[in-house]
Amino acid sequence: MIELLDYEFMRRALVAATFTGLAAPAIGTYLVQRRLALLGDGLGHVALTGVALGLLTGIAPLLTAVLVAAAGAVLIELLRTYGRTSGDVALAMLFYGGIAGGVLLINIAGEGAGKLNSYLFGSITTVSSGDLWLVGGLGVLVISLAVGLSPQLFAVCQDEEHARVSGVPVQAYSILMAVLAAVTITVAMRTVGLLLVSALMVVPVATAQQLTRSFRATHLTAMVVGLLAALGGVVTSYEINAQPGPTIVVLALAAFAVAALAGAIARRRRPATT
Amino acid sequence: MTVLAVRDASVTFEGRPVLRHVNLEVAEGEIVALLGANGSGKSTLVRAAVGLVPLDEGLVELFGTPLAQFRGWRRLGYVPQHSRAVAGVPATVQEVVMSGRLSRRPLAGLARTADHDAVTAAIARVGLVDRMRSPLAELSGGQQQRVLIARALAGDADLLVMDEPTSGVDHDNQESLAELIGGLVNEGASVLLVAHELGPMRSLVDRVVVLDDGRVVATGGVDAAVHEEHQQVHHHAVPPEPQPEVLGGEGVFR
Numbered sequence: 001m002i003e004l005l006d007y008e009f010m011r012r013a014l015v016a017a018t019f020t021g022l023a024a025p026a027i028g029t030y031l032v033q034r035r036l037a038l039l040g041d042g043l044g045h046v047a048l049t050g051v052a053l054g055l056l057t058g059i060a061p062l063l064t065a066v067l068v069a070a071a072g073a074v075l076i077e078l079l080r081t082y083g084r085t086s087g088d089v090a091l092a093m094l095f096y097g098g099i100a101g102g103v104l105l106i107n108i109a110g111e112g113a114g115k116l117n118s119y120l121f122g123s124i125t126t127v128s129s130g131d132l133w134l135v136g137g138l139g140v141l142v143i144s145l146a147v148g149l150s151p152q153l154f155a156v157c158q159d160e161e162h163a164r165v166s167g168v169p170v171q172a173y174s175i176l177m178a179v180l181a182a183v184t185i186t187v188a189m190r191t192v193g194l195l196l197v198s199a200l201m202v203v204p205v206a207t208a209q210q211l212t213r214s215f216r217a218t219h220l221t222a223m224v225v226g227l228l229a230a231l232g233g234v235v236t237s238y239e240i241n242a243q244p245g246p247t248i249v250v251l252a253l254a255a256f257a258v259a260a261l262a263g264a265i266a267r268r269r270r271p272a273t274t
Numbered sequence: 275m276t277v278l279a280v281r282d283a284s285v286t287f288e289g290r291p292v293l294r295h296v297n298l299e300v301a302e303g304e305i306v307a308l309l310g311a312n313g314s315g316k317s318t319l320v321r322a323a324v325g326l327v328p329l330d331e332g333l334v335e336l337f338g339t340p341l342a343q344f345r346g347w348r349r350l351g352y353v354p355q356h357s358r359a360v361a362g363v364p365a366t367v368q369e370v371v372m373s374g375r376l377s378r379r380p381l382a383g384l385a386r387t388a389d390h391d392a393v394t395a396a397i398a399r400v401g402l403v404d405r406m407r408s409p410l411a412e413l414s415g416g417q418q419q420r421v422l423i424a425r426a427l428a429g430d431a432d433l434l435v436m437d438e439p440t441s442g443v444d445h446d447n448q449e450s451l452a453e454l455i456g457g458l459v460n461e462g463a464s465v466l467l468v469a470h471e472l473g474p475m476r477s478l479v480d481r482v483v484v485l486d487d488g489r490v491v492a493t494g495g496v497d498a499a500v501h502e503e504h505q506q507v508h509h510h511a512v513p514p515e516p517q518p519e520v521l522g523g524e525g526v527f528r
Contacts, residue, residue, distance in 0.1 A: 033363040148382050155373040158361050161354055162425070165324045166376045167347030205363065213409050215365040 004238060012132050013124035013191065013234050013244070019139025020188040020200065021230030025208075025222035026146035027180045028201025033157040033215070034177075039076070040198035042095040043182050046072035048102030048194050050186075051119050055109040061119070062134050062186055069182035072098065077178045081171060122193035122245035124234055131190060139187045142180050147219075153177060154215060191230060193245035200226055203252040210256070210263030225255055275302045276338070277433045277464045278323060283332030285318055285488075292318045294488040295332070298466075300433070305455065305465045305478055307496075310485035316468045317355055319485065320437050323466065324352050336433070348377040351431030353422050355438050355468070364409035367421050371396055374428035396427040399454055401447070415442040423451070427458075434458065436467040440475070449474040472496065 004010045024040075031039050050068030054061030072094065079090050106116050118126055127135070146153070155163040156173045164170050181201070188197040208221035233248025240247070278300040285293040293315045300306045308316040321327040323334055325341050334341040337349060351374070374396065375389045385393075397406050400420040402413075410418060419442050426434055434455075440448045452474040455465055459478070472479060476496055484492040 029363055033361045035362045037362070151373070151376060151379060151385075152381070154365070154369070155376050157363075158365060158370065158373060159354070161326055162352060162373065163376070164326065165347065165350060165352040166373070166429075167345065168376060209363065213364060213366060213407070215363055215369050218363050 004235060009125050009127065010234075010238065012127040012129065014231060015132060016127045016135050016187075017191045017230040017234040017244075017248075018227060019135055019143075020184075020191040021227035022223050023139045023142040023146075023184045023187050024192075024197065024200035024230075025204040025226035026143050026219070027177065027184050028226075029205050029215075029219045029222050030146070030153050030157050030177055031181060032202060032205045033154075037202045038198065039178065040181050040185065040201040042076065042091060042098075043069050043073055043178075044185050044194040044197050045095040045102075046098035047182070047185050047189065048119065049098050049105065050102075051189070051194070052102045052105030052109065055111055055115070056105050060130065060134075062131055062189065065189060066134075066138065066183055066186040069185050070179045073178035073182035074175055077171075077175045081174070117243075118193075119189060120193050120195045120245075121243040122189070122191050122196070122248075124191070124237060124244050127190045135187050135190065138183050142184050142187065145176070145180060149173075149176075150216075150219070158215075191234065191244055192248050193243070196245040196249045199249040199252060200230065203249070203256055204229065207252070207256040207259045210259040211266075225252070225259075229255060276300070277302050277336070278435075278466060279333075279335040280319065280323055281333045281335070283319070283322060283334065284330050285315075285322060285327055286330050287318075292488050293322065296485070296488070296490055298323070298483060298490070300464050300466050302464055303459060303462060304480045305459055305467070305475075306481045306483060307472060307475070307479045308466070308468045308483050308485060309470075309472075314485040315488040316485050317437055318488075320435050320466060320468055324350065324435050348429060349432040351426035351429050351434040353426045353434070353436040353439050355441065364411060366407050366409055367397060367402060367413070367424075368393060368406045370410055370421055371424045371428050374425035377429060392428050392430065393424075396424040397421075399427055400424045401450060416444055416447060419443055420447065420451075423454075432463055434463060434465045434467075436465065438468050438470065440469065440471075440473065445473070451475075452478055 028040065031037055047065045047069035050065035051061040053068065054064035076091060076094065103116065152168055152173055155166065155168055156170050160170055184201065185194065185197050188200060192200050204222040204225035205218065207225045208218045212218045212221055229248050229252040233251050234244050236251065237244040237247040276299050280296060280298040283293050283296045284291065296319060298319065308319060310316045318327055322329055336344045337346060371393045372385060372389065375385065375392060379385065379389060397403055400423050402417060402420055402424065405413060405417065410421060413421065419439065423439055440451060443451060455475065456478050459465060469475065479496055481494065482496050483490055
């Protein structure tokens with residue numbers, strides 16, 4: 001196990017997994033609280049166009065992905081606020097456009113299916129040291145804002161109208177949340193991949209909820225579950241020679257199944273003892 | 275001093291007028307009740323008064339400042355009509371009430387002792403200390419309503435705007451709530467509340483404003499205004515107001 005750390009690429013992958021595992025549930029908890037669990041999924045699609053633009057122009061794909069995904073996040077939030085009945089369809093079109101545009105541009109850039117696959121489902125061997133600085137910096141940004149602004153973000157997600165009457169700039173916080181989700185996707189891109197990143201934002205939160213009763217405990221437990229799933233997934237994917245994204249998500253789902261069972265047993269016992 | 279003034283306010287939803295040139299004032303230390311049938315515009319009026327519904331015409335002033343320039347949110351406590359507070363992730367009573375301290379807390383940093391004390395005191399005032407650490411979703415509708423009242427109390431506001439605070443709350447707790455509101459006013463607060471039925475709050479209310487079809491049809495002391503409302507409403511052959519659930523005496527304690 002320890003000998004894994006002898007490999008430079010493995011050390012980098014584990015550091016990236018640490019930031020991913022903590023950041024994804026840190027922002028994902030708010031998305032679940034606001035019933036926007038699938039927002040991350042859509043932003044992952046949009047980020048692919050960003051990656052493709054990077055490959056096409058020779059700029060670091062991680063950088064172009066974060067810019068395009070953040071712009072997409074702002075657009076989605078504005079559509080959610082101002083869009084009327086067609087908002088749902090507009091969102092869907094943005095997502096389809098994101099993935100179709102991304103794949104098309106990657107094809108035009110002359111990249112093969114392998115490259116595309118590594119962005120969609122993660123690839124532990126591709127984390128460069130330059131990537132690592134960006135992943136680390138953005139990861140710290142997401143985690144510190146998601147935890148540090150917890151009272152405001154909680155209030156906005158819990159009861160938007162009450163937050164507004166408390167003088168909280170609700171729209172600014174909504175946009176911040178969407179942008180943080182977009183940034184998280186870029187952080188997670190190398191480890192879990194664009195198509196499965198949303199799972200790491202949602203599944204650890206659902207897992208934590210089986211065991212906790214407060215928002216704070218759910219938030220922190222979800223971050224621990226996310227961290228364990230991401231690290232465990234990267235190590236396992238090396239051992240079984242599989243892509244890290246699916247491995248991380250299957251581990252996270254297994255943790256959910258165990259927690260759901262434990263939660264059900266605990267709930268069954270509680271009324272019997274009281 | 276006038277703490278809340280609504281002047282010549284009109285609101286239209288999808289071409290249908292909901293408020294028509296309404297005027298309303300709440301003076302410092304006053305308890306004003308808005309009465310009226312379902313659809314008369316009472317909720318829209320209080321929502322407009324706190325800035326949640328934009329006016330098509332007219333003006334709202336809070337503590338003498340037009341709403342657009344108003345920044346003294348810590349002076350305002352708001353209790354919405356229905357609990358929207360059950361979200362996708364569980365939150366405890368304590369956590370929800372703590373969000374009532376938001377306008378008094380700095381942007382970052384942990385809650386201070388004063389915040390915790392105010393939250394505990396507000397929860398105690400609505401009689402839910404034993405449920406403080408329970409997830410909101412495990413509480414009955416009436417208890418959730420009391421949590422929202424505690425959230426508004428936690429901010430130590432000068433003006434409380436309550437949209438049907440007694441809906442779903444049983445008779446005993448309505449009496450405690452009336453006592454609580456009376457206490458707040460003795461401490462210097464002002465209250466604007468929407469009610470279907472005044473119940474135990476009848477003796478507390480200084481002034482009643484009755485709405486019908488988006489217009490103020492009566493205003494004044496409780497008895498006079500209610501009498502006038504009956505005449506107006508029956509004259510217009512509006513169907514009688516449905517009996518509020520609160521009369522059923524739903525048990526909120528489990």
